[in-house]
Amino acid sequence: MTIKQSTSNTIRDLDPIRTGLSVEALRRAVLDNLACMQARYPNIATTYNWYMALAFSVRDRMLARWVSTVETYAARDIKVACYLSAEFLIGPQLGNNLVNLDIEASAREAMRSLGQDLDALLEFEEEPGLGNGGLGRLAACYLDSLATLELPAVGYGIRYEFGIFDQVIRDGWQVEVTDKWLQHGNPWEIVRPEVSVYVSFGGHTEAGTDAQGRYCVRWIPAYRVKGVACDTPVLGYRVNTCNTLRLWKSEAVESFDLEDFNVGDYYGAVEQKVTSETLSKVLYPNDEPEVGKRLRLAQQYFLVSCSLQDLLQLLNIKGAPISRFPDGFVVQLNDTHPSLAVAELMRLLLDERGLSWEESWDITQRSLAYTNHTLLPEALETWGLPLFRSLLPRPLEIIYEINRRFLDQVRQRYPGDEARVARLSLIEETGEKRVRMANLATVGSHAVNGVAALHSTLLKQTVLRDFAELWPERFQNVTNGVTPRRFVVLSNPGLAHLLDEAVGVGWATDLSRLRSLEALSGDPEFQKRWRRVKRHNKEALALRVRERTGMRVDPDALFDIQVKRIHEYKRQHLNVLHIITLYDRLRHDPLRAAAARCFVFGGKAAPGYHMAKLIIRLINGVAEVVNNDPAVGGRLKVVFFPNFNVKNAQAIYPAADLSEQISTAGKEASGTGNMKFMLNGALTIGTLDGANVEIREEVGADNFFLFGLTAEAVERVQREGYQPAAYADANPELRRALDLVAGGHFSRGDREMFRPLVESLLRRDPFLVLADYADYVACQERVRAAWGDQERWTRMSILNAARAGKFSSDRAIREYCEKIWKVSPVRVAIG
Numbered sequence: 001m002t003i004k005q006s007t008s009n010t011i012r013d014l015d016p017i018r019t020g021l022s023v024e025a026l027r028r029a030v031l032d033n034l035a036c037m038q039a040r041y042p043n044i045a046t047t048y049n050w051y052m053a054l055a056f057s058v059r060d061r062m063l064a065r066w067v068s069t070v071e072t073y074a075a076r077d078i079k080v081a082c083y084l085s086a087e088f089l090i091g092p093q094l095g096n097n098l099v100n101l102d103i104e105a106s107a108r109e110a111m112r113s114l115g116q117d118l119d120a121l122l123e124f125e126e127e128p129g130l131g132n133g134g135l136g137r138l139a140a141c142y143l144d145s146l147a148t149l150e151l152p153a154v155g156y157g158i159r160y161e162f163g164i165f166d167q168v169i170r171d172g173w174q175v176e177v178t179d180k181w182l183q184h185g186n187p188w189e190i191v192r193p194e195v196s197v198y199v200s201f202g203g204h205t206e207a208g209t210d211a212q213g214r215y216c217v218r219w220i221p222a223y224r225v226k227g228v229a230c231d232t233p234v235l236g237y238r239v240n241t242c243n244t245l246r247l248w249k250s251e252a253v254e255s256f257d258l259e260d261f262n263v264g265d266y267y268g269a270v271e272q273k274v275t276s277e278t279l280s281k282v283l284y285p286n287d288e289p290e291v292g293k294r295l296r297l298a299q300q301y302f303l304v305s306c307s308l309q310d311l312l313q314l315l316n317i318k319g320a321p322i323s324r325f326p327d328g329f330v331v332q333l334n335d336t337h338p339s340l341a342v343a344e345l346m347r348l349l350l351d352e353r354g355l356s357w358e359e360s361w362d363i364t365q366r367s368l369a370y371t372n373h374t375l376l377p378e379a380l381e382t383w384g385l386p387l388f389r390s391l392l393p394r395p396l397e398i399i400y401e402i403n404r405r406f407l408d409q410v411r412q413r414y415p416g417d418e419a420r421v422a423r424l425s426l427i428e429e430t431g432e433k434r435v436r437m438a439n440l441a442t443v444g445s446h447a448v449n450g451v452a453a454l455h456s457t458l459l460k461q462t463v464l465r466d467f468a469e470l471w472p473e474r475f476q477n478v479t480n481g482v483t484p485r486r487f488v489v490l491s492n493p494g495l496a497h498l499l500d501e502a503v504g505v506g507w508a509t510d511l512s513r514l515r516s517l518e519a520l521s522g523d524p525e526f527q528k529r530w531r532r533v534k535r536h537n538k539e540a541l542a543l544r545v546r547e548r549t550g551m552r553v554d555p556d557a558l559f560d561i562q563v564k565r566i567h568e569y570k571r572q573h574l575n576v577l578h579i580i581t582l583y584d585r586l587r588h589d590p591l592r593a594a595a596a597r598c599f600v601f602g603g604k605a606a607p608g609y610h611m612a613k614l615i616i617r618l619i620n621g622v623a624e625v626v627n628n629d630p631a632v633g634g635r636l637k638v639v640f641f642p643n644f645n646v647k648n649a650q651a652i653y654p655a656a657d658l659s660e661q662i663s664t665a666g667k668e669a670s671g672t673g674n675m676k677f678m679l680n681g682a683l684t685i686g687t688l689d690g691a692n693v694e695i696r697e698e699v700g701a702d703n704f705f706l707f708g709l710t711a712e713a714v715e716r717v718q719r720e721g722y723q724p725a726a727y728a729d730a731n732p733e734l735r736r737a738l739d740l741v742a743g744g745h746f747s748r749g750d751r752e753m754f755r756p757l758v759e760s761l762l763r764r765d766p767f768l769v770l771a772d773y774a775d776y777v778a779c780q781e782r783v784r785a786a787w788g789d790q791e792r793w794t795r796m797s798i799l800n801a802a803r804a805g806k807f808s809s810d811r812a813i814r815e816y817c818e819k820i821w822k823v824s825p826v827r828v829a830i831g
């Protein structure tokens with residue numbers, strides 16, 4: 001017998017059971033994987049077994065593309081976009097991979113022939129909740145676009161064992177339950193123990209001279225942790241490009257648990273192992289200022305050190321000199337969480353590769369770029385010096401040296417302006433000394449961008465003003481985008497089908513083509529089909545609401561939806577005050593004409609953010625009263641949809657009529673949910689904040705419900721001494737709404753429960769809820785009138801989708817490539 005020597009790397013040389021795309025090939029593959037990966041025959045297989053068998057069959061079909069992609073990148077002199085992010089909220093994988101491989105229909109048929117329902121298997125999948133919200137989801141949309149546009153890219157992050165908590169509602173309160181996304185294993189990842197790096201922590205440094213007599217520093221760490229690569233394939237939409245999301249998992253360094261460390265101390269060794277593994281154990285669910293979170297700083301350093309070491313190794317494998325690093329890689333920092341990359345790349349080049357400071361700095365700056373995602377001063381990351389020094393003594397020294405050289409430059413440019421020097425410094429000197437991560441990221445990067453036009457403008461006027469004056473050419477805007485594959489093709493198949501017919505296939509990768517819908521927006525026949533799709537999606541959501549909350553909602557009602565993290569600046573409580581006002585009107589005048597409205601809320605509150613949790617409690621309190629009051633007669637319904645995540649989002653956006661984007665102007669950097677709603681034909685009620693500004697520009701003022709103070713006016717009102725109580729005094733409806741809350745009407749007579757919320761609104765109201773209330777309520781009247789004319793509403797809905805093209809993440813990624821990354825597409829061939 002001769003064994004065929006395989007040197008092939010083409011898909012044709014793999015067994016068709018791993019690659020075939022027909023119904024029959026898929027059916028056989030699933031049976032094969034059921035037996036060989038799950039040790040089950042069909043008669044005793046559970047949903048879990050079927051899900052895993054199908055997932056492995058789909059993954060098999062991605063692998064040849066994955067290997068070819070890696071080989072293509074390795075063989076060619078190309079530049080790779082490296083997206084560093086502490087969060088990737090990638091969502092369920094099965095459905096998206098089926099769509100991108102274009103085998104959804106065959107898989108459905110194959111599973112049906114095996115007696116299985118594909119939808120039930122899709123529903124079974126747990127999503128990796130490795131992110132808090134918009135920032136993590138943006139990273140996932142960008143990976144999708146990078147692969148779809150055939151751009152060489154890698155995502156680097158952390159493989160948290162526990163992602164964002166699951167939210168359950170008990171007695172109206174949020175309760176956090178640990179997320180166990182890995183409990184059934186993860187069929188989408190390949191763990192690569194052979195791809196590992198070591199990361200140092202603690203200890204001290206020793207300065208000396210090297211063999212050539214040059215000054216050098218040695219870091220003697222207190223301990224080291226091993227980072228192991230866990231790779232997830234990211235297949236583009238109907239292309240061969242399959243990029244990698246590399247998430248690092250922390251492990252103990254073997255030497256600790258076996259040799260020197262643990263002789264006779266077995267339990268001590270195990271403890272060390274546990275400590276090391278703790279590093280990637282849990283995602284921080286915080287939306288609040290960081291205070292003394294040692295583990296979080298350790299995670300950030302772990303992420304950047306693993307990723308940069310990996311890139312240096314890749315460069316080595318390619319045989320390229322270190323000076324070529326910026327030609328081979330551009331490293332995008334997704335907010336300040338990975339901004340230690342500035343210090344770490346310097347350390348690796350200086351201490352480990354022996355480069356000079358000047359060479360190292362040139363490489364670092366040319367390679368890194370930074371995206372800012374917030375203007376809230378309290379959300380700007382800083383780390384106290386004692387913590388920083390004890391955990392990362394060598395990176396801190398490097399930061400000090402960067403700062404020294406940087407401030408020298410500043411002093412030369414602005415002689416005598418010590419106030420400016422203090423503002424620009426990487427170290428905050430007042431009070432406890434702290435490292436300012438946004439300053440570090442800005443100084444170490446060649447490009448800095450905001451995530452919507454307004455945000456980028458405000459960034460230059462506020463938090464990074466001095467930097468923008470110093471280096472105006474570094475500042476850019478790249479307005480966020482979302483992937484139409486997951487958020488239409490996958491989650492709104494009815495709409496996708498209608499779009500295929502109306503504008504022709506191809507819109508999913510060229511969203512500007514939706515413009516041709518404009519011509520159909522007034523067509524009665526098309527309108528009817530449009531409404532039918534929406535109605536179908538609303539029925540599906542109503543069913544889900546019933547399952548999750550036990551509540552019945554009417555699919556004919558206007559679905560008015562606000563889903564996003566719960567935060568005071570996002571003003572869910574403004575929405576609630578409007579609902580209370582509508583309710584109060586009906587209570588006093590039950591015969592009043594009122595079209596049915598169903599208000600849906602969804603979103604998690606940071607576990608320690610009491611006011612946000614109280615807002616959730618208020619929504620549920622209002623729901624309990626409004627939904628059961630006979631005077632309302634079912635015309636108003638309030639639903640809090642528990643555990644808003646990517647999976648639930650996919651059922652929610654397609655069913656929305658009205659999208660609530662009501663943040664205080666100047667506070668929401670961009671928003672991306674606003675784009676997903678628009679793309680699915682929802683109309684927006686919103687302030688001139690974040691990307692709302694551009695949404696309104698695209699869709700036209702007539703097709704957008706605008707209200708509220710502008711960012712400028714917000715600033716002015718606050719500067720002039722805002723008196724929220726005066727607004728309540730001047731507006732009887734607002735006063736009554738607040739009185740109902742304070743009087744225990746929504747808390748079964750408990751007057752204490754919502755006191756902190758009402759007092760905060762009346763005394764401080766930092767986000768100008770009361771100042772915007774009247775205009776919001778008036779604007780909602782315009783919504784009501786528009787809804788009353790279904791032909792008009794449908795036209796506006798169609799125009800919203802038609803004009804959403806700008807908000808594709810493909811457009812955003814192309815802009816990053818052109819303005820910042822200088823990365824070009826690379827065709828991947830298979831077979």
Ligand code: F58
Binds near residue numbers: 134287669671
């Ligand atoms: C969000 N930030 C912005 N941060 O709030 C939103 O306007 C923007 O559209 C989005 O980024 C994408 O640019 C955001 O989601 C976080 O989740 C942080 C994660 C780390 C802890 C603090 C919150």
